[in-house]
Amino acid sequence: MLETIKYLMGSAGPSGFGSNSTADQVTDHCPDLRSITAIITGATSGIGAETAKVLAKRGARLVLPARNLKAAEDTKARIVSEFPQSEVIIMALDLSSLDSVRRFASEFESLNLPLNLLINNAGKFSYNHSITEDGIETSFATNYLGHFLLTKLLLSNMIKTAKTTGVQGRIVNVSSNIHSWFSGDFISYLCFITKNKCEYDGTRAYALSKLANVLHTKELAYRLKEMDANVTINCVHPGVVRTRLTRDCEGFITDLVFFLASKFLKTIPQAAATTCYVATHPRLENVSGKYFSDCNEALTSKLGSNTTEAARLWIASEIMVNFKGIKDTLSLGLSHIK
Numbered sequence: 001m002l003e004t005i006k007y008l009m010g011s012a013g014p015s016g017f018g019s020n021s022t023a024d025q026v027t028d029h030c031p032d033l034r035s036i037t038a039i040i041t042g043a044t045s046g047i048g049a050e051t052a053k054v055l056a057k058r059g060a061r062l063v064l065p066a067r068n069l070k071a072a073e074d075t076k077a078r079i080v081s082e083f084p085q086s087e088v089i090i091m092a093l094d095l096s097s098l099d100s101v102r103r104f105a106s107e108f109e110s111l112n113l114p115l116n117l118l119i120n121n122a123g124k125f126s127y128n129h130s131i132t133e134d135g136i137e138t139s140f141a142t143n144y145l146g147h148f149l150l151t152k153l154l155l156s157n158m159i160k161t162a163k164t165t166g167v168q169g170r171i172v173n174v175s176s177n178i179h180s181w182f183s184g185d186f187i188s189y190l191c192f193i194t195k196n197k198c199e200y201d202g203t204r205a206y207a208l209s210k211l212a213n214v215l216h217t218k219e220l221a222y223r224l225k226e227m228d229a230n231v232t233i234n235c236v237h238p239g240v241v242r243t244r245l246t247r248d249c250e251g252f253i254t255d256l257v258f259f260l261a262s263k264f265l266k267t268i269p270q271a272a273a274t275t276c277y278v279a280t281h282p283r284l285e286n287v288s289g290k291y292f293s294d295c296n297e298a299l300t301s302k303l304g305s306n307t308t309e310a311a312r313l314w315i316a317s318e319i320m321v322n323f324k325g326i327k328d329t330l331s332l333g334l335s336h337i338k
């Protein structure tokens, strides 16, 4: 109750920011980002587009991978018209395809650019059941598995950049508090929704993908520490905001839900604030493996903080990215991970 009142009032937490803070405000005193190269996925609309705009304003060089290149060029044009000094590079990437992720990573490496900041923001809510070319359920493939592979392929560049520049690298996974709606065994559920015909619940599948973002953050933070890498990873809940995320289920019911929830909705500049805070604020130097909401550290669900489950998801993900397309092997391999 108290938390709800604080949220509605926009009271500032220990960070000095709260639910009403905007991306612009939280980056107001951040260091000059002119030496920073950032990759932001999903910057063609919503939270990602605002994140890109604000980081460009602060001077960062942006690489914006997108499956819709026309929409990405529009984002770039908007940024450049507002901040003419910005450097924005558009590249092709469809996160629901592991081949596309591999292609993007190799094209990015061929540019010989450093990489300081990776914001895994792109997301999809698949209302109807669908399976990707790699045999994975679409929400899970887009929101989590594509980002898992992307991060894995870009990590050595990030570690090297941090070493040569002395500037700590940061990875931000955009999750959601809906991750706490998933309970049960995620491997079994993933095998279930990966079948061609199943009783599909889009919300549960989306919650699973967002839980996977949280567990990925936990496990990679642990691995980065073990490697003594000067790179941190954290995840965020941006808050609830009306964007194109619900495009698969537009209509009267969705309008009604947003109307009833209107008091709790954020604006897009507010929804991009937590990502921008975690990506840039000096206070978060050396902070890794944490979950943030309303620009303050917050608690994940019990399952989201389970390190055994995080390690289990990591093994499952390695199987999925290495044995793509072999659906039977995938199900068999996953069901043997205890």
Ligand SMILES: NC(=O)c1ccc[n+]([C@@H]2O[C@H](COP(=O)([O-])OP(=O)(O)OC[C@H]3O[C@@H](n4cnc5c(N)ncnc54)[C@H](OP(=O)(O)O)[C@@H]3O)[C@@H](O)[C@H]2O)c1
Binding pocket: 041, 042, 043, 044, 045, 046, 047, 048, 065, 066, 067, 068, 071, 093, 094, 095, 096, 097, 121, 122, 123, 124, 142, 143, 174, 175, 176, 177, 237, 238, 239, 240, 241, 242, 243, 244, 245, 246
């Ligand atoms: N909105 C909310 O209330 C809310 C709440 C909690 C968490 N989140 C999370 O916030 C993040 C941003 O969502 P949003 O609300 O800003 O939604 P949005 O406006 O729909 O933006 C999603 C972005 O992801 C991109 N994307 C989707 N599928 C892709 C794919 N296969 N490959 C590459 N890019 C892809 C979209 O590109 P296209 O233009 O090609 O579709 C778009 O740029 C998501 O991770 C979402 O889960 C949102």
